[in-house]
Amino acid sequence: MSGQQTPCDVAELGTLFLFEKLDDDQLDRLCREGRVELFEPGPVYTEGDPATCFYVLLEGTVVMSRRVGGDDVEISRTSQRGVYAGAMQAYLNGRNEEVYKGSVRVTEPSRFFVLPAEKFAAILRDWFPMAVHLLEGMFFGSQNTQRTIGQRERLLALGSLSAGLTHELNNPAAAAVRATSALRDRVAHMRQKLGVIASGPYARDTLETLVEIQERTAEQVAKATPLTPMEASDREDALGDWLDDHDIAGGWQLAPTFVQAGLDTDWLDQVAAAVDGPTLEGAVRWLNYTVETELLMNEIEDSTTRISHLVDAAKQYSQMDRAPYQVADVHELLDSTLMMLAGKMGSGIKVAKEYDRSLPRIPAYPGELNQVWTNLIDNAVSAMDGEGKLTVRTALDGDHVLVEFHDTGSGVPDEIRDRIFDPFFTTKPVGEGTGLGLDISWRIVANKHHGSLAVQSTPGDTRFQVRLPLTGSDTPAAPAAPDTPDTSEEST
Structure with a gap:
C-alpha cells in the first residue's frame, strides 16, 4: 500500500526516540533516502506480503494484528510517536526470506x-556495522537454538513415551508368560487325571456325559460375568459347603476357581448326577483343570490383545507408514496418545473422555497433533502432581473442532498467563522442562493447521482449548500470534 507523499522534515525526525541520537548528516540522509507518507484510514501493509519498507509513526493511530486461522487478531493499538514496524530484519540482506x-x-x-x-539495510551496515553483526548472530543463533532445543523437546517426549510404553507392554507380556507356564502345568495334570479316569470304573455313557459337561463348562467360562466381592464370597461359601458335604477334600481351594468361571452348586449337582459317588472327586478335579485351562487361555488372550492394542496405538501415535498430511479422526489420535501416556499418569489420575462421536474427520498433520496432545496432557499431569482428574472433551464449535483438556491441578497464575506460550518460558525446575512445549504446540496448531490454542485457568479448573478448522489446506499458514487467553468460565 502507499499513501500521499509529503515533505520530510529533518527537525521532526530528530524528535523521534529512534533517531534522537543521530547527527544532522545522518538525519539528512534519512530524509534523502526515505519519504514521509500520509495514509487515510485503512491498511498500510498486509501480513505475508514481501517486506519492502520500514515504517515509523509520526502522527496518527496504528493498529497491528496477526492472522489466526481465518481471522485477524488485534495485537496492539497505539498513537505513540516513533513506534516502528515493517521490514525489521532487512539488515540480513536476503539471507532470510523477509x-x-x-x-x-x-x-x-x-x-x-x-x-x-534496501536503504534501511545499507544505512544500518554503514552506521552500525558491529551492531549488525551482533544482530545477525543473535537472529541466526536464536533460530539454531530453537531448532536444537525443539529436537531435544521431541527426544525428551519420545524418551518419556518409550518408558511408559515399555511399562505398559511389560505388564501384559509378563502376565502372558505366567499364564503360559501355569497352563502347561494344568494341561499336564489334566492329561494325568484323564488317564486315571480312563482306567477307572467309568461306564461309557458316564464318560460321554462327563465330556458333554466339560464342553458346557468351557462355554460357561467364556460367558462368565464379574461378580461383586460380596456375591463372589457368598458363592464361594456355598460351593465350599457343597464340596465338603460330598467329601471332596480341599474344597475351599477349588471353590474360587469355579466362582471365577461363573459356576455354581447347580452345575456341581449335574456333575454329581452323572457319576457314582466314589468317582465324583476325580471327575470334579478333572473338570477343575478344564476350568483353570480355559481361564488361563482367556488371560493369555487378554494379555496378547492388550499388547496388540498398544502396538497399534504406538503406530497410530507415530503415524508410521502414513502420509504426513491426511484426513484424520481426532478421537483416534487422542486415544493413541492417552494410551501411550497411561503409564506416566499413574493410578492417582483419573481420565474421563467426553467425545462427540458425530464430529467429522478433518484434514491435519496427525503426527504433529499427537505431539500437541502429548505436551498438553504432560503439562496437565505435572500440574496435578499425581492426584486429580483429566477430562478430554471434543465438540463442534462453529466451523471448527474443539479439543479441550481440562485438569484439576494448581492452575496457571494470572501474572504468567500471557507468557506461557513464549519460547523457553517454563515454571518447571531446572532440567525438567525446556519451555518449548507450549510454543511448539501453538506453532503446530496456529501455523500448520490455521487453528488456535487458548487457555482458561483458575485453581482446580484449567482448560487448554485447541480449535481446528473443519476444512484446511496442506500449505502451512504464515506465522501468527497465539490467542489472547480467555479467562471466562465454560462447563464441560
Missing part, C-alpha cells in the same frame, strides 16, 4: 516516515 509478520492499518489519517528495506 515478509511482513503481521498487518498494520490506521484508524485515522496518519503520517509515517517510510524507509525502503
Whole structure:
C-alpha cells in the first residue's frame, strides 16, 4: 500500500526516540533516502506480503494484528510517536526470506516516515556495522537454538513415551508368560487325571456325559460375568459347603476357581448326577483343570490383545507408514496418545473422555497433533502432581473442532498467563522442562493447521482449548500470534 507523499522534515525526525541520537548528516540522509507518507484510514501493509519498507509513526493511530486461522487478531493499538514496524530484519540482506509478520492499518489519517528495506539495510551496515553483526548472530543463533532445543523437546517426549510404553507392554507380556507356564502345568495334570479316569470304573455313557459337561463348562467360562466381592464370597461359601458335604477334600481351594468361571452348586449337582459317588472327586478335579485351562487361555488372550492394542496405538501415535498430511479422526489420535501416556499418569489420575462421536474427520498433520496432545496432557499431569482428574472433551464449535483438556491441578497464575506460550518460558525446575512445549504446540496448531490454542485457568479448573478448522489446506499458514487467553468460565 502507499499513501500521499509529503515533505520530510529533518527537525521532526530528530524528535523521534529512534533517531534522537543521530547527527544532522545522518538525519539528512534519512530524509534523502526515505519519504514521509500520509495514509487515510485503512491498511498500510498486509501480513505475508514481501517486506519492502520500514515504517515509523509520526502522527496518527496504528493498529497491528496477526492472522489466526481465518481471522485477524488485534495485537496492539497505539498513537505513540516513533513506534516502528515493517521490514525489521532487512539488515540480513536476503539471507532470510523477509515478509511482513503481521498487518498494520490506521484508524485515522496518519503520517509515517517510510524507509525502503534496501536503504534501511545499507544505512544500518554503514552506521552500525558491529551492531549488525551482533544482530545477525543473535537472529541466526536464536533460530539454531530453537531448532536444537525443539529436537531435544521431541527426544525428551519420545524418551518419556518409550518408558511408559515399555511399562505398559511389560505388564501384559509378563502376565502372558505366567499364564503360559501355569497352563502347561494344568494341561499336564489334566492329561494325568484323564488317564486315571480312563482306567477307572467309568461306564461309557458316564464318560460321554462327563465330556458333554466339560464342553458346557468351557462355554460357561467364556460367558462368565464379574461378580461383586460380596456375591463372589457368598458363592464361594456355598460351593465350599457343597464340596465338603460330598467329601471332596480341599474344597475351599477349588471353590474360587469355579466362582471365577461363573459356576455354581447347580452345575456341581449335574456333575454329581452323572457319576457314582466314589468317582465324583476325580471327575470334579478333572473338570477343575478344564476350568483353570480355559481361564488361563482367556488371560493369555487378554494379555496378547492388550499388547496388540498398544502396538497399534504406538503406530497410530507415530503415524508410521502414513502420509504426513491426511484426513484424520481426532478421537483416534487422542486415544493413541492417552494410551501411550497411561503409564506416566499413574493410578492417582483419573481420565474421563467426553467425545462427540458425530464430529467429522478433518484434514491435519496427525503426527504433529499427537505431539500437541502429548505436551498438553504432560503439562496437565505435572500440574496435578499425581492426584486429580483429566477430562478430554471434543465438540463442534462453529466451523471448527474443539479439543479441550481440562485438569484439576494448581492452575496457571494470572501474572504468567500471557507468557506461557513464549519460547523457553517454563515454571518447571531446572532440567525438567525446556519451555518449548507450549510454543511448539501453538506453532503446530496456529501455523500448520490455521487453528488456535487458548487457555482458561483458575485453581482446580484449567482448560487448554485447541480449535481446528473443519476444512484446511496442506500449505502451512504464515506465522501468527497465539490467542489472547480467555479467562471466562465454560462447563464441560
